Amino acid sequence: MKQVKGYIQRKSMLYKTRVEYGDYTMNHVLGCAHGCLYPCYAYLMKKRFGQIHSYEEWLQPYLVSNTLELSDKEIPRLKSNIRSVQLCFTTDPFMYEYDEIRDMSLAAIRKLNDAGIVCSVLTKGILPHVLASYSKDNTYGITLVSLDENYRRRVEPGAAPYKDRIEALRYLHEQGCKSWVSIEPYPTPNLIQQDLHEILKAISFVDKIIFGRTNYNKTVTAYSKHDDFYNEQAFKVIQFCKENGIAYHIKNKTMTKSLKQIIEENHEK
Ligand code: SF4
Structure with missing residues (x-):
């Protein structure tokens, strides 16, 4: 103690x-x-x-x-x-x-x-x-x-x-x-290489997940693909939550594209 x-x-x-x-x-x-x-x-x-x-x-x-x-x-x-x-x-x-x-x-x-x-x-x-x-x-x-x-x-x-x-x-x-669970501030790959899906699986029992980027850290903004990265990760959270009946909230400014745009891009890949 x-x-x-x-x-x-x-x-x-x-x-x-x-x-x-x-x-x-x-x-x-x-x-x-x-x-x-x-x-x-x-x-x-x-x-x-x-x-x-x-x-x-x-x-x-x-x-x-x-x-x-x-x-x-x-x-x-x-x-x-x-x-x-x-x-x-x-x-x-x-x-x-x-x-x-x-x-x-x-x-x-x-x-x-x-x-x-x-x-x-x-x-x-x-x-x-x-x-x-x-x-x-x-x-x-x-x-x-x-x-x-x-x-x-x-x-x-x-x-x-x-x-x-x-x-x-x-x-x-x-x-x-x-x-x-609050997954915020979620780190960019230059801070740690990890699989968001593993985190989501570990907390799949919860009622709600809140996901957000970091806004304060220069190391993050130094990662040139941070917008794409957060769009992709937020999409993963939304998909996971929908599949598992979990409520979710993506914090303001975490996604720079609409969900519709991201879904269309994912279909094109
Ligand atoms: S150091 Fe700040 S961010 Fe970390 S748990 Fe305490 S109040 Fe929260």
Whole structure:
């Protein structure tokens, strides 16, 4: 078990996001020990606005100690406006091996569910089995961009091993929970040579797959065929999901051609 670096207090907890799929969110931790090197958008923003000064500092999480008190105050006021709460946007609610963060996340989800608010969870850690006893309207997701542990150690050094993430998600799915996987940011072949189909097969039990390219990494844009590559990979995701009855969403700007164009081109090959 790992210890948080310390504790901070915040003035508010629940807020509305402007992201593509999201309503309200909460971020009850500052920093993230997963240390993703895609790079992490949350880290870049915190650094830009002076809340974090270095990558090393980002890796040492601070828990917001008044999370539950703030939730108690804000939930009654906001609950009629909230469709769902996403955990989390700028940190990870089930940071790998941080039991104190896990326990705080579980307590917050419990409070939200008790007020009739649905939660959408996304992690690169391990989803606790106990979530199976929480609201069945919640959705539980993991990020999975590869199955190769060497790549995981390179780009998500502090996150949970891929296999363990998948098994925890599979358990919740088997218990009747809604499951999803975010395949984003999917790496281009100059970063790792891999077969997307193998990843899709490993998660074929899930209810939904979200697929997206990376927009931040110069190494990716240096790969001259990245548009064609992402069109092809998104097509594979769509085909796989249709064949297996899985819902899907391709993130904005991942495909530069319409599905119709890609299907026509594939027929011509
Ligand atoms: S898990 Fe999310 S918040 Fe944490 S470092 Fe990775 S991208 Fe950033």
